[in-house]
Amino acid sequence: MFPPPATTLQAALYALPGHYRRFEQLGAHATDGGTRFTVWAPNARRVSLIGSFNGWKPQALECMADGSGYWTLHVAQAGHGDLYKYRIEDAQGNLLDKADPYATRSEPPPGNASQIWSLQYAWRDDAWMAARGRRQAMDQPISIYEVHLGSWQRTDDGQFLNYAEIGHRLAAHCQALGFTHVELMPVAEHPFYGSWGYQTGSYFAPTSRYGTPQDLMALVDTLHQHGIGVVFDWVGSHFPADAHALARFDGTALYEHEDPRRGFHPQWNSLIFNYGRFEVRDFLISNVLFWLEHYHFDAVRVDAVSSMLYLDFSREAGQWLPNQDGGNQNWEAVGFLQDLNRAVYAAYPDVHVIAEESTAWEGVSRPAHHGGLGFGMKWNMGWMNDTLRYMQRPHAYRRWHAGDIRFSSVYAFDENFVLALSHDEVVYGKGSLLDRQPGDRWQRFAGLRLLYGYMWMHPGKKLLFMGGEFGQEREWHHERALDWQLWQEPLHAGVARWVADLNHALREHPALHLWDFDARGFEWAPAEGESPVVLAFLRRSPGECLLAVCNLTPEPVAALRVGLPASGRWHEILNSDAAVYGGSGIGNLGGVDAQNHPLAQMPASALLTLPPLATVVLRHGGEPSLQP
CATH class of the missing domain: 3.20.20.80 (Glycosidases)
Incomplete structure (x- = not known):
């Protein structure tokens, strides 16, 4: 399930410097003598700026001569905290009042104007930022x-x-x-x-x-x-069709697809981004x-990745291409x-x-x-x-x-x-x-x-x-x-x-964490009788082995023999049935002693008491001998 190769044109376009930092150029940015506004509206006939600094009277933006579709204007009297919108005249002469897609603050609801805002802040998290890669x-x-x-x-x-x-x-x-x-x-x-x-x-x-x-x-x-x-x-999977926001931003399907079979999400009544458009x-x-x-x-947790991957996600026949x-x-x-x-x-x-993805698509991570x-x-x-x-x-x-x-x-x-x-x-x-x-x-x-x-x-x-x-x-x-x-x-x-x-x-x-993504970190432990309502498994790392046993019914289990990788003392380190948690207090009195009594593939075993509806975790006392 792999995509076709990228074209030479795509590779060239994506090598352009700074194209992933558009927030540095677009939006409202303070200058020495006011604020510079820049917006992308390639199909607009005219773009004006309206705001609290000009009495909400339109000031025309100038379209850049390079044919990129960007419009810009410097306003000396506009400053921090001022509200504004872009008034866009589409190709048919209709006027659309739009919030700035790159605005760094919005007017408190129910208003929806953009707000000029400085992002200066004195951070004090240097220690965390320096160590987070390890942590x-x-x-x-x-x-x-x-x-x-x-x-x-x-x-x-x-x-x-x-x-x-x-x-x-x-x-x-x-x-x-x-x-x-x-x-x-x-x-x-x-x-x-x-x-x-x-x-x-x-x-x-x-x-x-x-x-x-x-x-x-x-x-x-x-x-x-x-x-x-x-x-x-x-x-990044969809966005609402509210008139002040991204929908038909310059009178055309600029951020979304024109065809609703590609551009409209019926389940969420929202619009779908056009991922084929480089802007x-x-x-x-x-x-x-x-x-x-x-x-x-x-x-970053990316929401609804499945809806992005499948053209027919949550659609009936005839609703997708x-x-x-x-x-x-x-x-x-x-x-x-x-x-x-x-x-x-x-x-x-x-x-x-991190992807929120609910299907069997291969290789998400x-x-x-x-x-x-x-x-x-x-x-x-x-x-x-x-x-x-x-x-x-x-x-x-x-x-x-x-x-x-x-x-x-x-x-x-x-x-x-x-x-x-x-x-x-x-x-x-x-x-x-x-x-x-x-x-x-x-x-x-x-x-x-x-x-x-x-x-x-x-x-x-x-x-x-x-x-x-x-x-x-x-x-x-x-x-x-x-x-x-x-x-x-x-x-x-x-x-x-x-x-x-x-x-x-x-x-x-x-x-419990070192080999979360490594099969060496998990192994089923055999239990005598192999009850379908008892789970027993090992969690491993170099130098440590834990046994977790879950009793999935409200009936206690006495003297259940469980196979273990080593004999010796296994200390009970967790028991969800302990009285301190609200349980009945049934357990193994601090641990069990495993004997050289083989069970299935394991060389040793021990008799465990399982509390009702509980998880019990035991840790071996002789870690070095248990390295896989």
């Missing part, structure tokens, strides 16, 4: 806390918090819980709050709902100073580089994604680009020069779907669906996977993760702790949506804050403590 390398522990800023916390009267204020609270929370990164759901300006940011209206401007660009920089800076990385959620590719790649440069983000080979692959999007990843990693080799898409990591949507489907089943039925919970091991190392339990899993009637567990109240909390234990022991980096860390009971909704009062209840507090201890173990034990 978030592929072999390091990565545990991501996904956050929607408008509904994580609010003021007592229900108002939004400021970016900077959120930053201090997030830093304290993530340090207490042990998360290594925060992922912000899209913060680029979006006209409709209910889109959660996934309908981007202004790609270079952080939403003014939570403050200024400097306030967002302060949020990132604060997290960095507390040793926490920040992931930026980016939407559009430059706009998008420049945008990602802009956020990394000016806001010091440490990773095949490619030149008659297939459904969008080779222009493939080329764009490869170029995006090349550009990002060339400029910032110490960051990550493999290098572009080997035919892959070039992402650093990919969300494991298959693991998520199979695991949640299994965990929702009544306990008595689980023995008949062992394939769901075990199948991820077959492809666990085909890509560099992130295990994600994201916002998408707790909306639209799905209920919270706690609510989706079967059984009585105690069993639902035990099941949630079991789910997290299995997830943290499974190969791959981790991501958990806000509220999951303390067992939010209600389904998430963007119009209200999380139910933080639940922390006062022992079972909810127990979930939070379990997540904190899992994150601590993730950091402390190389076997």
Whole structure:
């Protein structure tokens, strides 16, 4: 599933200097004597500037004589904080008032004008920036806390918090819980709050709902100073059709396709970027580089990659056009994604680009020069779907669906996977993760702790949506804050403590992160009788071996013999059924002694006690003998 080779013309165009840094030329830029405005509108008959500095009376821009379609104007009286728009006269004489595609700040909603804004900020995260390449390398522990800023916390009267204020609270929370990164759901300006940011209206401007660009920089800076990385959620797959934004920007389909079978997304009622147009590719790649440069983000999560790769994504027959080979692959999007990843990693080799991609497309997280898409990591949507489907089943039925919970091991190392339990899993009637567990109240909390234990022991980096860390009971909704009062209840507090201890173990034990993307880091452990409702597997690294055992039913298991790679003492380091987490307190009294009693391929074995609906983790006391 590989694209046709790039043409010589494409290679020449993409060798042009500075074409991935269009934000330095386009938009509104301060000069010694005012502000210079530049906009791309190649099919416009005339472009004027209207703003608060000229009483919203049109001032004509001059079209550059090089035929590039750029228009420019210097305005002496325009300065920091002034509002403006471009008034574009299309080829038919229609007037369109448009926000600046490269504006660095937007007017607070419900307004939608662009705002002249300086991005100066005194960063204090030098130590983090110097060390982040090592701290978030592929072999390091990565545990991501996904956050929607408008509904994580609010003021007592229900108002939004400021970016900077959120930053201090997030830093304290993530340090207490042990998360290594925060992922912000899209913060680029979006006209409709209910889109959660996934309908981007202004790609270079952080939403003014939570403050200024400097306030967002302060949020990132604060997290960095507390040793926490920040992931930026980016939407390059589609954009809204709002009249003030990118849609038919100069009266023509400039950023999108003219034919709705290529340019309109029926599922999201939005427009699709024309990835075959070099100016559009430059706009998008420049945008990602802009956020990394000016806001010091440490990773980019690219939303809805599957919708970019397939021409027939979420379409019926007759709603899409095949490619030149008659297939459904969008080779222009493939080329764009490869170029995006090349550009990002060339400029910032110490960051990550992560794909949210839900199909079996080959090589998503493999290098572009080997035919892959070039992402650093990919969300494991298959693991998520199979695991949640299994965990929702009544306990008595689980023995008949062992394939769901075990199948991820077959492809666990085909890509560099992130295990994600994201916002998408707790909306639209799905209920919270706690609510989706079967059984009585105690069993639902035990099941949630079991789910997290299995997830943290499974190969791959981790991501958990806000509220999951303390067992939010209600389904998430963007119009209200999380139910933080639940922390006062022992079972909810127990979930939070379990997540904190899992994150601590993730950091402390190389076997849980060093070989996340290497098959040497995982092996099934045989269990006597091979029960379909018991999972036993080993996590390894040079010098360390851990055994994780999951009992997927509410019935305790006594004296289960499990095969092990070495005899000697195996210390119980984690038990989700411990009383401190709200469990029943069943366990192995600190550990077990393995004997030279072979089982299947293993030279030793031990008898384990498995608590109900629990994950138990044991660590061998003689690490050097266990190097694979």
